[in-house]
Amino acid sequence: MTSAESSSLNTLYAAHLAEQQRRTEHALQRGGYDALLIASGIEKFAFLDDRPYVFQTNPHFKLWVPLVQHTDSWLVIRPGHKPRLVYCQPEDYWHVPPAAPSGFWVEHFELIVIRRPEDARQHLQLPGRLAIVGEADAALEGVVPNNPPEVLNPLHYARAVKTPYELLRLREASTAGARAHLAAQQAFREGRSEAEIHRAYLAASGHAERDLPYGNIVALNEHAAVLHYQYQETKAPAQSLSLLVDAGAHSVGYASDITRTTGNGDASFQALIDAMEAAQLRLVDRVRAGVDYRDIHLASHREIAGVLRQLDIVKMDEDAMLAERVTSTFLPHGIGHLLGLQVHDIGGFMASEEGGTLDKPEGHRYLRLTRVLQPGMVVTIEPGLYFIPMLLDQLRATPAAAQVDWSLVKHLSAFGGVRIEDDVACTDTGAPENMTREAFAALG
Structure with missing residues (x-):
């Protein structure tokens, strides 16, 4: 990628994030919520086996960040704040862990790297009413997905129009x-x-x-x-x-x-x-x-x-x-x-x-x-x-x-x-x- 192409990509991505922030603030206001928490998802295993299914990222998560293989991570979106990315990078010698965050997108986030999935909890405890988007098995203690329709509906409706x-x-x-x-x-x-x-x-x-x-x-x-x-x-x-x-x-x-x-x-x-x-x-x-x-x-x-x-x-x-x-x-x-x-x-x-x-x-x-x-x-x-x-x-x-x-x-x-x-x-x-x-x- 040339420097001009990189600059153009960064400009497009910044505008994309601004539009997602606008849509999210609108949805939170309509639903009466103070912040949106988005779980990337967790690895799941076949019944009575230790073989994992192919991981599928929560689409709400990859709407914001170009990460499609990252389990146990979270996004925090609040009106008037820079998006927070809680990035799970475990220390692991059985598998290749996610690389350190890098690239055109990193500067747009408040980045917090954690080593264990449960460490995300302290960075998700926020005051106010929280809309938490994810599957039930992504829950942490005190952070349980509620997927409120009054927030999801306007987000889903708007997502049909691409940036x-x-x-x-x-x-x-x-x-x-x-x-x-x-x-x-x-x-x-x-x-x-x-x-x-x-x-x-x-x-x-x-x-x-x-x-x-x-x-x-x-x-x-x-x-x-x-x-x-x-x-x-x-x-x-x-x-x-x-x-x-x-x-x-x-x-x-x-x-x-x-x-x-x-x-x-x-x-x-x-x-x-x-x-x-x-x-x-x-x-x-x-x-x-x-x-x-x-x-x-x-x-x-x-x-x-x-x-x-x-x-x-x-x-x-x-x-x-x-x-x-x-x-x-x-x-x-x-x-x-x-x-x-x-x-x-x-x-x-x-x-x-x-x-x-x-x-x-x-x-x-x-x-x-x-x-x-x-x-x-x-x-x-x-x-x-x-x-x-x-x-x-x-x-x-x-x-x-x-x-x-x-x-x-x-x-x-x-x-x-x-x-x-x-x-x-x-x-x-x-x-x-x-x-x-x-x-x-x-x-x-």
């Missing part, structure tokens, strides 16, 4: 994810197994498996019809027809979430990929300030109807397909979600900072975002068209079945399906910023 610092981190995560997707596609063309493609992805992303923001979906052939396919076969199939990879990367806790589908040259499947690519880009263009995200989801079903008709998979007009819910056979999930510190970032259904719920469209229970878009929101746009046996069987039992080209469906079923997903920022200039496409373009 320029957060947008920078999300772009970095997109770059790492795009690089890894290109490596996965190359491994597919070489005839590799799902497990080998996954390993190629990890190597190119620069992540160990435990560092991924979510478990990679690496699906060859008909496995692409399983929306959250969770396995990775170690043996390559006799013929690799298609590859669907839904996988991301992270930059200091901020996630990317990218899906790409690759074919083997089959003309009908490539025509499906091309039609879905065009439809996906039209949906991306709808990510604009003031647009109800639910309308983008409903538009995705009209796009799927158009693809089904264009390729003669279903010989019905689009309105009839929508009326008879034919498109739900082929697109059973939502068009996307908020993205940020969590892959499915919190606050997607909130009616306001006071809470409440914005309902999903009737019949679309898997949609994960129902809010009106604002500049700074980052969302995924991920239409899919799949050949899922159980849903196709249900379609066969309806009058619409007579309008389906079942021989073409049988042929395409061997490929599983298509999903294309980009991470897209809503801007204040009109046109959206497609972080994913820009990352791929920069890689050449």
Whole structure:
């Protein structure tokens, strides 16, 4: 990083912290609290075992500090005060302890280093009413998480709008994810197994498996019809027809979430990929300030109807397909979600900072975002068209079945399906910023 880049990062981070301080003071005032305490979390172990689960940092903690592997640490946020970071750095010869705090972010905190988790307690005892955010097992004597909704609601609602610092981190995560997707596609063309493609992805992303923001979906052939396919076969199939990879990367806790589908040259499947690519880009263009995200989801079903008709998979007009819910056979999930510190970032259904719920469209229970878009929101746009046996069987039992080209469906079923997903920022200039496409373009 050049000195100019370092200076810019520090400026963005300082502004980010100022905005989080403002939001927190607002939330504390609304709830009638005097300070916010945030636990990073603790290491957890498997039942009747001494093997730890992969540690997941409290997202409220990593919102403030670029620390994603630090257990037993705390933040103290008070109106009019510099944020306090109680940083647990145990003396340990069994494991590598956290390094001494350093970097562009340290100067912005009142830093207190402790050696034992219980030593944090004396630095968290403050006068007044405390909002304590964390899981119950993060409790110390006299410091017990209460997670008050009257404080969390405005914080969760506001977190959907990203600061320029957060947008920078999300772009970095997109770059790492795009690089890894290109490596996965190359491994597919070489005839590799799902497990080998996954390993190629990890190597190119620069992540160990435990560092991924979510478990990679690496699906060859008909496995692409399983929306959250969770396995990775170690043996390559006799013929690799298609590859669907839904996988991301992270930059200091901020996630990317990218899906790409690759074919083997089959003309009908490539025509499906091309039609879905065009439809996906039209949906991306709808990510604009003031647009109800639910309308983008409903538009995705009209796009799927158009693809089904264009390729003669279903010989019905689009309105009839929508009326008879034919498109739900082929697109059973939502068009996307908020993205940020969590892959499915919190606050997607909130009616306001006071809470409440914005309902999903009737019949679309898997949609994960129902809010009106604002500049700074980052969302995924991920239409899919799949050949899922159980849903196709249900379609066969309806009058619409007579309008389906079942021989073409049988042929395409061997490929599983298509999903294309980009991470897209809503801007204040009109046109959206497609972080994913820009990352791929920069890689050449």
